[in-house]
Amino acid sequence: MKYAENILETIGNTPLVKLNVLTKELPCLVLSKYETFNPGNSVKDRMALQMIEDAEADGRLKPGGTIIEGTSGNTGMGLALAAIVKGYKCIFVMADKQSKEKIDILRAVGAEVVVCPTNVEPTDARSYYSVSKRLGEETPNSWYVNQYDNPSNTKAHFLSTGPEIWEQTEGKVTHFVVGVGTGGTISGVGKYLKMKAKEAGTTVKIWGIDTYGSVFKKYHETGVFDENEIYPYITEGIGEDILPKNVNFDVIDGFTKVTDKDAAIYTQRLAKEEGMFLGNSAGAAVKGLLQLKEHFTKDDVVVVLFHDHGSRYVGKMFNNDWMRDRGFIEEEVKTAADLINNHHDKPLITVQTEELVSHAIERMKGNKISQIPVRDMNGFVGSVDETDLLHHFISDKKNAHIPIKEIMGKPYPIVKKSTKIDVISKLISKENDAVLVDLENGNYHIITKYDIISAL
Template identity: 75%
Template sequence: MDFSNNILETIGNTPLVKLNKIVAEIDALVLAKVETFNPGNSVKDRMAVKMIEDAEADGRLKPGGTIIEGTSGNTGMGLALVAIVKGYKLICVISDKQSKEKMDILRAVGAKVVVCPTDVEPTDSRSYYSVSKRLAEETPNSWYVNQYDNMSNSLAHYEQTGPEIWKQTDGKITHFVVGVGTGGTISGVGKYLKEQNPNIKIWGIDTYGSVFKKYHETGIFDENEIYSYITEGIGEDILPKNVDFSLIDGFTKVTDKDAAVYTRKIALEEGIFVGNSAGACIKGLLQLKEHFKPEDVVVVLFHDSGSRYVGKMFNDDWMRERGFLEENVTKAEDVIKDHIDKELIVVRTEELVSHAIERMRKYKISQIPVVDINGFVGSVDETDLFRSYVADKNVAEKPIKDVMGKPFPIVKLGTPIEEVSKLFSKENDAVLVDLGNGHHHIITKYDIIGSIK
């Protein structure tokens, strides 16, 4: 009989799959190392086992102990599998930008999940780095994994992933392209491959809001480059010990939008359902296409499964809210189509200013058309009301007609978006769209900005 003694024995030996349509403009053989075939559905399973086994061997992790780690979700899943098989407890500290699916999966496999804010400094007591360390200090018989500086991370890829890629390509690999987060994968694989052939190029995929690319090129850790970003699993606001910059030939940065769009393209064009960092890798690969020749063999690593991003990159509403959905906006109707059924909020000339303010608060809007029995006769917005209040503290009890401005321009559904945009000015913050049958809808500056691709 052919079977594994436990789920950990199924980790590794993931397939190498030729990419076709999505890399059609690249004149080289492009192969994807699809790590979602690991039991925890990510590349992190490999180093989770290695880090725990090494900690057991030198006594850092003792029987019945508690494993504590700050994770973007995938390392936590790998640690959870090992903890289940080996009988450990697990606490995962995760940032609030990570997908709900990741958090739910971690809880499903028995981990306690502690969620921390994303937009804080690494040294802030609320950051997931700081919270992880504090929990390790407070929890008896615990071990803080620290995947960023734990060198068993890169060693796992030096011993496993690198040799697999070398063997699967029969030593013909010329380039290795991978997203960089903790640095374990790129450094471990890069070290092994360069030992076999020093001419192999190692390229890292970085994201905007991360320090890696500039630090690699200049040696400068520029805190001005650090800001919040959406892409998961790659980029850092610290320099992990696992990132060996001497092994990396170069970095290219990929935007949040491109990473999200190409994550979906991989599924649609190759039938491979993988995660956010894979999308970043493919866009980065396309940005590097001038580096590849027809005889080259390029291996790109896909970190994890698309199932962890169903509520994000694979959700149209989530993509649309961030302006990531590639929709063709050419007419007024395209801008309002997702909320065209919402009632237009208006205020009448004889109503009090306080009524308009109440409506703005209730519906979270900034502009309101003013009507009387004849139709649209004026408008009010936050700026008008603020100026009126500064001039007269009793303005709330005055009728709207005393403070209203000019009525908003009205356009037809088919009006080109360029014509609609020209109607906005310092004096005018909205445009009304005539839907027919006496109904209207509103387009604001925010709607126009949201439609920009």
């Protein structure tokens, strides 16, 4: 009988799958190294097992110990699977930008998960780098993995992923393209492929996919670590605001950057046009591949590595409401009806003329809004916004108990559903923060500056 002794023996030997639709404009053969076939559904299973086995071998990880790591989710999954088989506990630290699915999956396999804020400096005590390191120091009989600087990360891909690609392409691979995060995959695979190509008298180019908000591309090109390059981004699994020791810039021939929007759109397109249900970094990799078109010829064999599975992004890149909220779905907006399309079912929040200022303040706080139309028995007669309320409240706190009618401004203009967006934008000014849309049958909705900016 042929079977694996445990789930860890199924790691590796993932297939190469040809891309047919999204890459048809490219002159070359494009093959994807499809890492979701690993048991944890990601490429990170390879290095997770390697790092654990190396730590066991040199005594850093002892029987019954606790594995501690900062992870975007996939490394945690690989570590958790190995920990289950080998009898270890796991504590994983994640940034709050990671998908809920990733956090839930890690908890489902028995790991403790600590969530930290994304928008802090790496050296901040609250960052997931700092918290994971601190937990490693404070937890008895624990091992802090540190995948960013752990050489076993790169080693795993030099020993497995690289050789598989070389053998599967019969040594014909000419380019390797992959998203760069910890750097282990690109450095390990790149080092192996370049070594084999040199032996064979050929060449292989190694290209990294970076994201805006990350430091890799500029550092590779200039040697400058530019902190002005660092800002929050949505794309998961690639890019960094630090320089991990596993990123071997000497192995990498170049980087191309991909926007959050393009990465998300191409993640959806992979599923809908190639039947490949993959994670966010796969979308970035395909868009980056297309941006590198000028570097490929008809005789080239390009291998692009896809890191993880789409099931971890169902609430994000595969959720059209999430995509729409971030402006990633391009919808033609022409009229008032289009502007309120995403929230027309929500009730219009109003305040009556005789209600108190405190009532309006509570309504704004409770609904997280900045403007409220004012009504009386005859219809809309005024408006209030947060600036006016704040001014009156700070000038005299007793104003919280006066009727809205005493401080309200002019009523918002009312337009029909068919009113063009350029007409609406002209109605909104410093003196007028919103416009009401007549939905007919006595129903109205509000359009604010935010709605118009979101539609642009």
